[in-house]
Amino acid sequence: MSRRGHARERLALLFAVGLLAFNAPVLRLFDTSASIFGVPVLFVYLFLSWACLILLLAISIDGARRAGGDEERESGEGSPTTPGA
Amino acid sequence: MLDAWTIALLALAYLAVLFAIASYGDRRADGRRSLIDNPYIYTLSLAVYCTSWTFYGSVGRAATSGVGFLPIYLGPTLTFVLGWFVLRKIVRISAINRITSIADFISSRYGKSPTIGGLVAILAVIGIVPYLSLQLKAVSTSFSVISAYPEIVMPHHLGMVPVLQDTGFYVALLMAAFSIVFGTRHIDASEHHEGMVAAIAFESVVKLLAFLAVGCFVTFDLYDGFGDLFARVLADPELAALTTMEAAGGYQSWFFLTALSMMAIICLPRQFQVAVVENVDEGHIRTAVWLFPLYLLLINIFVLPIAFGGLLQFPDGQVDADTFVLALPMAEHRQGLALLVFIGGLSAATGMVIVATIALSTMVCNDLVMPLLLRVGRLHLSERRDLSTLLLTIRRVTIGLILLLGYLYGRQIGDSYALVSIGLVSFAAAAQFAPAILGGIYWRWGNRNGALAGLSAGFLIWTYCLLLPSFAGAGWLPIDFLEAGPFGIDALKPHALLGLEGLDPIAHALFWSLLANAGLYLALSHLTSQSQIERGQASLFVDVFKHPDREASLGRSQAKLQDLRHLLARFVGDQRAARVFDDYAARAGTALTDLSLVDARVVQFAERQLAGAIGASSARILVASVVKEEQPDIDQVMEILDEASQIRDYSHRLETQSAELRRTTEELRAANQRLKQLDELKNDFVATVSHELRTPLTSIRMFSELLYDSPDMEEEQRSEFLGIIIKESERLTRLINAILDLAKMEAGRFEWHMSDSDPRAILDEALAATASLFHTDPPVRLETALPDHLPNVHVDADRLTQVIVNLIANAVKFCKPGDGQVGVEAETGDGMLLVTVSDNGKGVAIEDQDRIFDKFQQIGDEADGPRQGTGLGLPISRQIIEHFGGRIWVDSQLGHGARFTFSLPIPQDIAAPQ
Numbered sequence: 001m002s003r004r005g006h007a008r009e010r011l012a013l014l015f016a017v018g019l020l021a022f023n024a025p026v027l028r029l030f031d032t033s034a035s036i037f038g039v040p041v042l043f044v045y046l047f048l049s050w051a052c053l054i055l056l057l058a059i060s061i062d063g064a065r066r067a068g069g070d071e072e073r074e075s076g077e078g079s080p081t082t083p084g085a
Numbered sequence: 086m087l088d089a090w091t092i093a094l095l096a097l098a099y100l101a102v103l104f105a106i107a108s109y110g111d112r113r114a115d116g117r118r119s120l121i122d123n124p125y126i127y128t129l130s131l132a133v134y135c136t137s138w139t140f141y142g143s144v145g146r147a148a149t150s151g152v153g154f155l156p157i158y159l160g161p162t163l164t165f166v167l168g169w170f171v172l173r174k175i176v177r178i179s180a181i182n183r184i185t186s187i188a189d190f191i192s193s194r195y196g197k198s199p200t201i202g203g204l205v206a207i208l209a210v211i212g213i214v215p216y217l218s219l220q221l222k223a224v225s226t227s228f229s230v231i232s233a234y235p236e237i238v239m240p241h242h243l244g245m246v247p248v249l250q251d252t253g254f255y256v257a258l259l260m261a262a263f264s265i266v267f268g269t270r271h272i273d274a275s276e277h278h279e280g281m282v283a284a285i286a287f288e289s290v291v292k293l294l295a296f297l298a299v300g301c302f303v304t305f306d307l308y309d310g311f312g313d314l315f316a317r318v319l320a321d322p323e324l325a326a327l328t329t330m331e332a333a334g335g336y337q338s339w340f341f342l343t344a345l346s347m348m349a350i351i352c353l354p355r356q357f358q359v360a361v362v363e364n365v366d367e368g369h370i371r372t373a374v375w376l377f378p379l380y381l382l383l384i385n386i387f388v389l390p391i392a393f394g395g396l397l398q399f400p401d402g403q404v405d406a407d408t409f410v411l412a413l414p415m416a417e418h419r420q421g422l423a424l425l426v427f428i429g430g431l432s433a434a435t436g437m438v439i440v441a442t443i444a445l446s447t448m449v450c451n452d453l454v455m456p457l458l459l460r461v462g463r464l465h466l467s468e469r470r471d472l473s474t475l476l477l478t479i480r481r482v483t484i485g486l487i488l489l490l491g492y493l494y495g496r497q498i499g500d501s502y503a504l505v506s507i508g509l510v511s512f513a514a515a516a517q518f519a520p521a522i523l524g525g526i527y528w529r530w531g532n533r534n535g536a537l538a539g540l541s542a543g544f545l546i547w548t549y550c551l552l553l554p555s556f557a558g559a560g561w562l563p564i565d566f567l568e569a570g571p572f573g574i575d576a577l578k579p580h581a582l583l584g585l586e587g588l589d590p591i592a593h594a595l596f597w598s599l600l601a602n603a604g605l606y607l608a609l610s611h612l613t614s615q616s617q618i619e620r621g622q623a624s625l626f627v628d629v630f631k632h633p634d635r636e637a638s639l640g641r642s643q644a645k646l647q648d649l650r651h652l653l654a655r656f657v658g659d660q661r662a663a664r665v666f667d668d669y670a671a672r673a674g675t676a677l678t679d680l681s682l683v684d685a686r687v688v689q690f691a692e693r694q695l696a697g698a699i700g701a702s703s704a705r706i707l708v709a710s711v712v713k714e715e716q717p718d719i720d721q722v723m724e725i726l727d728e729a730s731q732i733r734d735y736s737h738r739l740e741t742q743s744a745e746l747r748r749t750t751e752e753l754r755a756a757n758q759r760l761k762q763l764d765e766l767k768n769d770f771v772a773t774v775s776h777e778l779r780t781p782l783t784s785i786r787m788f789s790e791l792l793y794d795s796p797d798m799e800e801e802q803r804s805e806f807l808g809i810i811i812k813e814s815e816r817l818t819r820l821i822n823a824i825l826d827l828a829k830m831e832a833g834r835f836e837w838h839m840s841d842s843d844p845r846a847i848l849d850e851a852l853a854a855t856a857s858l859f860h861t862d863p864p865v866r867l868e869t870a871l872p873d874h875l876p877n878v879h880v881d882a883d884r885l886t887q888v889i890v891n892l893i894a895n896a897v898k899f900c901k902p903g904d905g906q907v908g909v910e911a912e913t914g915d916g917m918l919l920v921t922v923s924d925n926g927k928g929v930a931i932e933d934q935d936r937i938f939d940k941f942q943q944i945g946d947e948a949d950g951p952r953q954g955t956g957l958g959l960p961i962s963r964q965i966i967e968h969f970g971g972r973i974w975v976d977s978q979l980g981h982g983a984r985f986t987f988s989l990p991i992p993q994d995i996a997a998p999q
Contacts, residue, residue, distance in 0.1 A: 038312030
């Protein structure tokens with residue numbers, strides 16, 4: 001329900017989350033000498049949060065695709081586009 | 086031992102495969118079955134972002150700074166989160182305006198300014214040269230390293246080898262030849278290099294697979310998975326230190342690098358080329374926004390394991406960390422894997438070199454050389470028949486020169502820096518385009534002056550803070566320049582400008598250059614205004630989604646289709662030109678014949694087609710040369726002026742109308758006032774008449790009743806009473822006659838007996854008729870001044886007599902009691918007969934002088950005694966005189982008597998003989 005028509009806002013939110021996640025002070029939280037299964041926490045955090053961001057991005061963009069032209073017209077962003085072949 | 090020739094042949098074979106793919110891609114494109122119309126190919130072509138820097142350099146960077154290599158990939162990921170909006174907007178704008186390069190984009194946005202286009206082209210070349218040298222260095226180094234297989238020998242100082250024995254030189258030559266063959270086979274109006282894109286996508290697959298292969302080898306073959314590898318790292322305190330943010334250069338540096346790469350992913354000329362210029366369907370962006378970051382993630386997963394594996398395997402520091410990717414399989418004698426790595430690295434390098442040189446040569450040709458050549462009249466370039474050969478030659482020479490520059494830069498400077506450091510210098514240069522691009526697509530008021538100043542300032546600071554220090558590092562400039570500042574001025578130290586310390590050189594340069602760049606861009610855009618064409622282009626860019634089909638409507642130029650077709654044919658060939666216009670005609674549903682005059686839409690269409698081949702600013706100059714020299718701006722201005730004057734006319738008419746209305750209203754109000762007055766006068770008249778009639782009637786009735794009631798009244802008294810009754814009856818009769826006369830005159834129904842009469846006779850008659858009035862006690866003196874002979878006038882003699890009698894009677898009535906004097910004069914002058922009757926009474930107040938000619942307006946009050954007369958004498962006199970064409974008036978001052986004068990016109994035929 002709430003996913004339709006809000007792709008624009010969700011992507012902006014995702015961008016803000018990304019900026020936060022990949023910078024101090026959030027990054028500082030994981031800058032420790034601890035490790036998970038032998039891998040330093042900092043490495044695990046960076047790659048996992050990166051992967052999560054990509055996953056959420058794929059889902060959001062997919063939501064935008066299903067919301068389709070409606071959402072784009074709402075936001076005044078022009079003509080419907082051809083989905084990737 | 087691998088023979089150098091074997092390796093060289095392998096490399097050539099690989100390049101041949103690439104070429105085959107490119108040819109296939111081009112053939113498919115010509116057959117309109119595009120190979121690259123596919124989001125995955127598009128995404129893979131974007132991965133040209135990952136160059137030797139990524140393939141070899143990231144590991145080198147990680148070996149010294151842990152996760153410090155990552156911001157370069159996190160930044161693009163963040164940019165792509167917004168890619169659906171930002172990138173798609175740029176792609177849409179570029180598709181509509183047939184943008185051929187980043188220089189073209191910026192120049193087109195700021196009024197198709199050749200100055201900006203040329204500047205951006207120069208800056209892009211200077212900025213990207215270090216990056217190219219990085220690729221050449223990586224290829225030649227990897228070639229040297231693998232040539233020594235299975236020994237691991239670091240290449241010697243490049244500068245020590247003569248040019249002709251320098252692998253780097255041959256690599257540069259090979260790359261140049263390859264790029265030329267790839268990118269400049271023909272000139273296309275669409276400026277798509279489909280074959281190249283297909284080959285780049287293939288290279289992206291090769292380099293990813295090669296890197297993943299070596300990563301898996303290190304992680305799972307050399308070590309027992311990530312846990313095992315990192316456990317060993319953490320066990321070594323020196324290596325464990327590399328797993329912290331401190332090793333990565335701290336948060337500040339991290340932030341700046343993220344921001345830098347966020348801009349670079351859009352602003353690097355080669356990224357712009359593949360992401361924007363080569364884009365065939367903006368829907369592909371939808372997939373690319375997540376798939377491209379995923380590619381970045383995948384190619385980076387094994388960077389840390391390989392780096393730490395290298396550090397663990399070669400603890401003595403004899404092996405350059407930039408070559409770990411190659412050295413690790415070699416050390417384990419994995420010949421096949423080593424060769425795959427070499428090919429992967431070659432892929433990464435060639436991909437970048439091809440796209441970057443094509444992008445740069447396109448902009449140098451379209452935005453720098455062609456506008457200059459076109460402006461040099463002596464060359465008569467705009468009249469030459471076939472220019473496509475010239476265009477291709479310019480581009481080929483440019484590619485050669487750019488790679489030569491890259492080689493020289495690397496030979497002199499590159500060796501003193503690691504791969505990543507060299508690349509970052511180029512990133513910082515590319516970031517200078519960000520304000521002009523982002524401002525250009527989101528801020529309508531950004532203008533040419535702002536962009537020009539911002540770009541220039543940004544690049545000057547970049548040159549000073551990053552490029553010159555790299556020269557100093559290579560010994561071209563005294564090292565003092567770096568450490569003490571030029572001339573020993575501390576504040577000018579290139580790595581601590583104005584004393585700003587504590588930032589690494591990249592962050593420092595980025596801060597100052599972007600501050601100046603964006604600051605000047607904003608400030609000048611605010612302070613100076615846009616030209617008409619800038620405004621049009623700005624709106625075309627900023628509002629691209631609002632008016633998807635809008636044409637930039639500038640002027641009403643007209644041209645012969647023939648001329649346009651010939652112009653286009655000179656750049657893209659006859660067949661293509663004909664096809665382009667046929668397609669257009671088919672789409673527009675109109676038939677276009679060679680001689681027909683075409684309108685601005687077709688001219689713009691042609692200009693855009695041409696822009697696809699030679700860039701916006703050159704196209705504009707050329708099309709202007711064949712378009713009929715109408716002065717579109719003047720026309721438009723005239724039209725606007727015309728409209729304005731129409732509006733002014735209209736408002737003027739409105740004003741006039743409203744003034745008329747005001748006047749009419751005023752007249753109406755006056756008329757209404759007059760009507761009201763008349764109404765009041767009528768009421769007064771009726772009231773007065775009733776009053777005047779009642780007075781004699783009352784006295785008649787009273788005396789009649791007295792006589793009736795007293796039959797024995799004495800005869801003497803009876804006759805006195807009867808005399809009064811008779812007198813009052815006469816008065817009543819006079820009054821009624823007067824009212825009737827006046828009413829008739831006013832209604833125009835009075836019977837006039839007009840004739841030429843002698844006024845002297847009339848005056849005499851009147852004096853005779855009033856002679857009895859003067860016999861009072863004491864008598865009223867009469868003085869007359871009447872000429873013997875007066876000209877005849879055309880009047881009703883009886884009525885004129887009535888007027889004079891009336892005036893004399895009044896004069897006698899109102900003259901000074903006891904010493905009365907009345908004067909009667911007559912004279913002629915100005916074709917008029919003037920008759921004056923004067924008295925020496927108390928006169929008429931000025932405010933009453935008009936009123937006394939109104940009905941029943943007897944002046945004086947009841948206290949002066951009973952009213953005498955009817956109060957209609959003067960009004961009737963006025964009616965009579967005015968009927969004769971004359972005028973009657975009074976001159977008087979209170980206490981000095983009154984002079985009543987009337988004038989009568991003397992008919993011309995009578996006056997003449999006089």
